[in-house]
Amino acid sequence: MSMARNSSALASKSLRGSAISATWPGRLVVYGAVALIGLALALAPFLFPDVRSQEVAARICVFIVLVASYDLLIGYTGIVSFAHTMFFGLGAYGTAIALKTMGPGFEAILLGGGLGVVAALVLALLIGLLSLRVKAIFFAMVTLSAASVMMVLASQLSDFTGGEDGITYSIPRLFSPAFELLSDAEGKAVRLFGVPLNGKIALYYFVFISALVLFLAMMRIVASPLGSVLKAIRENELRAEAIGYRVVFYRTTIFCIAAGIAACAGILRAVWLKYTGPDVVLSFDIMIDILLMVVIGGMGTMLGAVIGVVLMTLAQYYLKDLMALGAEATGSLPLVPDLLYPERWLLWLGLGFILLVYFFPSGIVGTLLGKGGQK
Amino acid sequence: MSDTSIPFRTRMSAGIDRFGGVMLLPVVLAFIAFVLIGQPSTWATLTIAGLAMGMMIFLMASGLSLIFGLMDVLNFGHSAFVTAGAFIGATVLAWLGFWVTGGNPALNLAGLLLAIAAATIFGALAGWFFERVVIKPVYQDHLRQILITVGALIVAEELILLIWGGAPIPVPRPAVLTGSIVFAGVSVEIYRIFAFLLGLVVYVAMYLVLNRTRLGLLIRAGVENREMVEALGFRIDRLFILVFMAGSALAAMGGAMWAGYQGLITAALGSEMMILVFIVVIIGGLGSIQGSLLGALLVGLMANYVAFLVPKMALASNMLLMMAILLWRPYGLLPAVKR
Numbered sequence: 001m002s003m004a005r006n007s008s009a010l011a012s013k014s015l016r017g018s019a020i021s022a023t024w025p026g027r028l029v030v031y032g033a034v035a036l037i038g039l040a041l042a043l044a045p046f047l048f049p050d051v052r053s054q055e056v057a058a059r060i061c062v063f064i065v066l067v068a069s070y071d072l073l074i075g076y077t078g079i080v081s082f083a084h085t086m087f088f089g090l091g092a093y094g095t096a097i098a099l100k101t102m103g104p105g106f107e108a109i110l111l112g113g114g115l116g117v118v119a120a121l122v123l124a125l126l127i128g129l130l131s132l133r134v135k136a137i138f139f140a141m142v143t144l145s146a147a148s149v150m151m152v153l154a155s156q157l158s159d160f161t162g163g164e165d166g167i168t169y170s171i172p173r174l175f176s177p178a179f180e181l182l183s184d185a186e187g188k189a190v191r192l193f194g195v196p197l198n199g200k201i202a203l204y205y206f207v208f209i210s211a212l213v214l215f216l217a218m219m220r221i222v223a224s225p226l227g228s229v230l231k232a233i234r235e236n237e238l239r240a241e242a243i244g245y246r247v248v249f250y251r252t253t254i255f256c257i258a259a260g261i262a263a264c265a266g267i268l269r270a271v272w273l274k275y276t277g278p279d280v281v282l283s284f285d286i287m288i289d290i291l292l293m294v295v296i297g298g299m300g301t302m303l304g305a306v307i308g309v310v311l312m313t314l315a316q317y318y319l320k321d322l323m324a325l326g327a328e329a330t331g332s333l334p335l336v337p338d339l340l341y342p343e344r345w346l347l348w349l350g351l352g353f354i355l356l357v358y359f360f361p362s363g364i365v366g367t368l369l370g371k372g373g374q375k
Numbered sequence: 376m377s378d379t380s381i382p383f384r385t386r387m388s389a390g391i392d393r394f395g396g397v398m399l400l401p402v403v404l405a406f407i408a409f410v411l412i413g414q415p416s417t418w419a420t421l422t423i424a425g426l427a428m429g430m431m432i433f434l435m436a437s438g439l440s441l442i443f444g445l446m447d448v449l450n451f452g453h454s455a456f457v458t459a460g461a462f463i464g465a466t467v468l469a470w471l472g473f474w475v476t477g478g479n480p481a482l483n484l485a486g487l488l489l490a491i492a493a494a495t496i497f498g499a500l501a502g503w504f505f506e507r508v509v510i511k512p513v514y515q516d517h518l519r520q521i522l523i524t525v526g527a528l529i530v531a532e533e534l535i536l537l538i539w540g541g542a543p544i545p546v547p548r549p550a551v552l553t554g555s556i557v558f559a560g561v562s563v564e565i566y567r568i569f570a571f572l573l574g575l576v577v578y579v580a581m582y583l584v585l586n587r588t589r590l591g592l593l594i595r596a597g598v599e600n601r602e603m604v605e606a607l608g609f610r611i612d613r614l615f616i617l618v619f620m621a622g623s624a625l626a627a628m629g630g631a632m633w634a635g636y637q638g639l640i641t642a643a644l645g646s647e648m649m650i651l652v653f654i655v656v657i658i659g660g661l662g663s664i665q666g667s668l669l670g671a672l673l674v675g676l677m678a679n680y681v682a683f684l685v686p687k688m689a690l691a692s693n694m695l696l697m698m699a700i701l702l703w704r705p706y707g708l709l710p711a712v713k714r
Contacts, residue, residue, distance in 0.1 A: 080521055137449045140521060141653045148650045149694040156687050295522055350529035357522045
């Protein structure tokens, strides 16, 4: 009754028939949706100029990277880690501490972020070598413990990390709204489609383009020979080992890669928010969000990360508003308004998530692309 | 008890094994702490606190470990039972009001036992529901088990928030168990003694059931080789329900005890404890009650000693302990089965 055999049984179930029933309408829907999302994100500052939409768009960009890197682990290799926010946090805290101590400058972002990424890589290597050789369930527990220790450290080493309050800092002047990319004769920022071309736009595109590059890099990784080996390990660990691939080596490698990319996402988040604290980069809620996003979108499909992130983030930002309306409208009934109270949105999400895992274990994209099929 | 022998063990390790093998670790830990702390009375207080804490964690961890050992199910929703047990215990104690806070020791104890019983019964019922509805469809499938139980954990936590709200709730502690007694210069909180004794009773009961009854025999056989038990014609699924209910009930009982110990509880209680519980289960080895007890005592002692010596390292120390033990024994100290 080995774990490996069990998880590979799942994987082969969910991938059975991918060659036979690749349905083209499904493909069309997925690729269309992803193209639409990509376009919307690329033009977000002009399409949705208000502050909140900008925030949503930037969050989506960062989380696509974070969730896709997590998918490298859970979807492509079959590793269940709960330490992904830890790496995300390392990148973010590295950048934040450097920006705070060295002042706002690109060298601070480079140095701090670089150190954060290196720390994430080293930690991932240690955890990987120590515990990736044991069973997947052990690994899940080890990473969970490591992540919570990191959380405690972040709140206790308050001289460095600002404790529970986190750190606020300023970012390079190029990214501030007061900076004009192009100024006209009167010294004001040139407007394009009614949107001033200021530092805020530069910051958004910095986040967007970095996220795009990272995402494309991950697409390349899963299409590479390395990606094939990972899938082989997920499908049948013993067989991969027997063919001659050193499973522990490959698992540790992908764990380090995913950790490094998560740390990069952390840098982007830190630069965009101008604030870093346990709640926005380290908390277990974010880990749960990542897990939900991957599973909703579809494990083992990079595009699933995009769809999952967009759906979840929109739900987080806008479903709450809707539920508040619902709670008001049903205010006279017993219990119903309590259930619709905006803070309870996770309850519904959790229920939906359980149903999804039961009935569509391969997620939205996996189902649409014909990779799944019901059990 | 599992077989921990190694083929070519040296004379020295054979000697250590004769005196209890890895079971000596808490004693060694206590001795090291004694040297580091230096004051016998402080050391004794810390040790008793550590043992009491360890016993409460044992209650929560043993169920998880047994469920994993028998059913091969890792229930990430386990902490929801802990939290629910804590809140139900607190609610019952608050209802009983005068019983608990009044001067009559018998009523005090009856009130506390009633609260713990309520939590335990709830744990068993919720466990039955959980096993039937949530876990049964995903046996044999670890990835979906983890996902589903995490989903169930979210739902359960939200329901607890819905019912009891997010604000911390004070837990009335029975009058007879408040305060402390001073014995030979060592002051000991009475509640800790109670927690330790209750844990000990549960451990002995579990040990006897597992080792002296037919049911226990079946469960141990199931842990070792599930297919064989099934092939011999036993209804393994009934055992599963039973063990799952017992494990959840123990978690709820541990939660109720912990609520009384803390005095102020929030909905985050379960997830905070869960880290320690996981560490205990990993240290002890999955599926064994002795391992859980050993791990829980180690973690409880470690947490208290380190909190006194180097306060900032409290949680990290347990993490380091786990790392060290995993390096030494990758399957934990006393695994029931090496799978």
